[in-house]
Amino acid sequence: MSASESTESNIELPWEAQARKAARPCPHLVLAWSVDEPARIGESLAIEGPVCLGRGGPLSDDPAPRGVLAKVRPDQQLACEPIANARISRLQLVAEPEGDGVKIRSLGRALMRINGATVTEGVARHGDVVEIHNAAVFYVCVRPTRLPQLSTWDAEHTAPFAFGGPDPFGLVGESEAAWALRDAYAFAASTDRHVLLLGESGVGKEVAARSIHGLSPRSARPFIARNASTMPETLLDAELFGNAKNYPNPGMAERAGLVGEADGSTLFLDEIGDLPEKCQVHLLRVLDADGEYQRLGESKTRRSSFKLVAATNRPVASLKHDFLARFVHRIEIAGLDQRREDIPLLVGHLLDHAARKNPTVAARFFEVRAGARAEPRIAPNLVARLLRHPFTHHVREIDRLLWLAIGTATGDFIGLTPAVESELRDSATSEQEVADLDRETVARALADNDRSPTRTAKALGLKNRYVLIRLLKKHGLSVSADADGSDA
Amino acid sequence: MTIDAKVLRDTLEIALTRDDFAERFYARLFAQHPECQPLFKRNSAGAQNKMFAQKLCAIVDAIEEPERVVAEASAIAKTHAEYGVRDEMYGWVGDALVATLRDANGDDWSDEAERSWSAAYEALAAAIRAPRAG
Structure with a gap:
């Protein structure tokens, strides 16, 4: 074949470029506590090769280059000042990647503990905690060296907030998952479609709803929030759609109802999964594009341009299917394990x-x-x-x-x-218990949990999904069902 | 008099293995010179201890770089003037510092350490006083 007939192309397709640009995950030490420098919590050090960590700048006899802590955000990678913590020695640790973790040697005066055990050398993996006695605590996590680019969150047009502090809507976090949530909220806010928030109790569903409202063009209007489980079934229509004057009894004041109040704004209904199916039906018509509804005791049809943000901690399957179909955006809010x-x-x-x-x-x-x-x-x-x-x-x-x-x-x-x-419990099942988990147990847990790595890890009592991935590898299993046929 | 940077660093590292090093320094200073205590009311004891140890480390870490030491000294001079620190107090602080280091190092303390710390502190105190003298 001549050169002109080559099938190879130099043209890079967009999805190829995206894959090329995606930073390779590597272990990071994330500063979780510092006695002398509390304002630096959240700064992280990527362990891509051997690095030294200690107080001050490099020393002539450092066995490896000095690691520099950085404030990492999707749009920035800000190298920070050297550590000034007096309780950390000038050469405290030497860390280098090892397998899926980081091998750490302690050379400083303060004792080192990995997951509570005092050691001078050890391998820490995703989810492990490294303590420098009374000086600092580091959390080990595996993540990309650069956080993925956000598609909708617009840092330039959102009020700036301090690294590690709450964003303008109250969400606190600098993790990859926290930034992915901000981006998902921004995307949901950018359209007029209704949103369903899914997540366990306490993950921050109201913060999510407020973020979506705050990021949307509706933010100038008041945010209307109500817990759906507190609405009595018999008064549901009145609560949602309001009533005409003197209806149903003489002397009753006219009420706009939640849908009317939220016209041009956002209505947040928490615990929507607690609403009985027959009550969910009441919302179907108004959730359609035109937002048509009628107040009780009134024949005229009204319209409300409201955006519903509903939340539930129940499985999606517990919602009536046609009600569920009204929610174009479904956002699963990451729990603290992620x-x-x-x-x-x-x-x-x-x-x-x-x-x-x-x-x-x-x-x-x-x-x-x-x-x-x-x-x-x-x-x-x-x-x-x-x-x-x-x-x-x-x-x-x-x-x-x-x-x-x-x-x-x-x-x-x-x-x-x-x-x-x-x-408090220790999320880590002991190394021995992990080793004892046989192939069949792991495969069954995977099948029982819809092959979700996070849920399977939780069901098996593993510290995180990375431990599960190691276990899958050991047993020749895979998250995708057809790769190993384990649950066929 | 020569200052042995390695001796300063080694003795400071040993002293800082004691979690209460800064606390002992202030206890000694305030016991010998109670009139100093009101000058430290702007910070809680915990914050003051951390700031003291951190500043001491920053100076010793930079001891071979005169411009960095002078920068630290200028910053100290500025804040201490605002707090009402008088010139003679620098001598009291130096005495309490060297004595606390000596105690913390125990048998590891040497005449060389005593000389190095005294000389280093004297040079630092002179640098702190210099802007005011000028």
Whole structure:
């Protein structure tokens, strides 16, 4: 074949370019707590090759290049100042990739612990916690070195917010999952279609609804929110569609109803899955494009240009199928098991909120710098344990555990009190228990959980889906059913 | 007098293995010179301890780079003037610092360490006082 007849092409198709640009995942150390530099929580260090970590700049005898912590966002990769934490030695750690984890050697004066065990050297994998005694806590996660580009979230036209702080709508997190959520909310906000939010209790469904409203052209109008489970069946139509004056009884005031109130705005109905099927039918007509409805006691047809954002923690299948079909956008809100690196940021945010509302908490548990309230005094082992706890009620559960720690504290710091300890579990099934999981058990769990890696990992009591992926590899299984035929 | 940077760093590393190093320094300073204590009211004790240890590390880490030490000294001079620190207090701080380091290092403390720390602190205090003198 001559050169001109070659079938090879230099033209790069868009999906090929996207795959090429996608950064390869690698282990990261994410700063989860720092005694001297609390403002740096959330900064991360990508371990792509051997690196040293320690206080200050490079030393002449460093065995590897200095790792530089960075504030990573989808549109930025901001290299940060060298560590200034006095409790960290000038050469504290040497870290390098090993398999799907990171091999860490401790060379500094402070003891190192991996998942609570004191070691001088060890391999930490996704979900593991590395503590430098009384100095810093790092969470290990595997993620791309660059976060994926966002498609709809427009950083330029959204009020800027501090790294690690709440965004203008209240979402806290710098993880890949948190940014994916922001992007999904922005996309859902950019259309007039109705949205269904799915997620376990406490994942932040109201924050999601407020984000969608705030990012939409409807944001200037008031956000209308109601819990669907509190609406009595007999008054459902009146609640939703309002009533004419003097209907059904003389003297009754005219009411616009939730749909009327939300005209031009967003109506958030939480716990929509608790609405009986026959009640879901009441919403079908108004959810169609024209938003037509009638107030009780009125013959005229009204129109409301409202956007419904409904939320449920029940399985999608529990909703009536034609009701479900009205929701063009379905967003599954990531639980904390998918964004553990955000836990320390959420802890900081929740404690800040607690201090703002409760002066006694602020006075007892917070440092003061230049006369102003500064960082909370929080024990590193509490942060380390929270990073490994399998949450069932997510942000709400962190809040409850923090208040338990505050309420049972005996000193001037928020720590791992016996009461808190009794509530915490270690999300990691022990290495031995993982090794004991046989092929059949894993294959059955995979089939029982619709082959969802996250749900299967949870069902097997694994720390995260990465542990499951290792297990699948070991047993020659795959997430896709046809790859191994295990559940045929 | 020569300052041995390695001695400074090694002795500081040992001292900082004690979680209460900064706390002991302030306890000593305030016990010997109670009039210093009101000057530290703007920060909580925990925050003050962290700031002290962090600043001390920053200076010792940069000890071979005079321009960085001078920059640190200028920053200290500016804030301390605002707090009402008087010149003689720098001597009190130096004495308390060297004594706390000596205690923390125990048997590892040497005459060389004593000389290096005294000389380094004297040079730093002179740099802090210099802008005011000028």
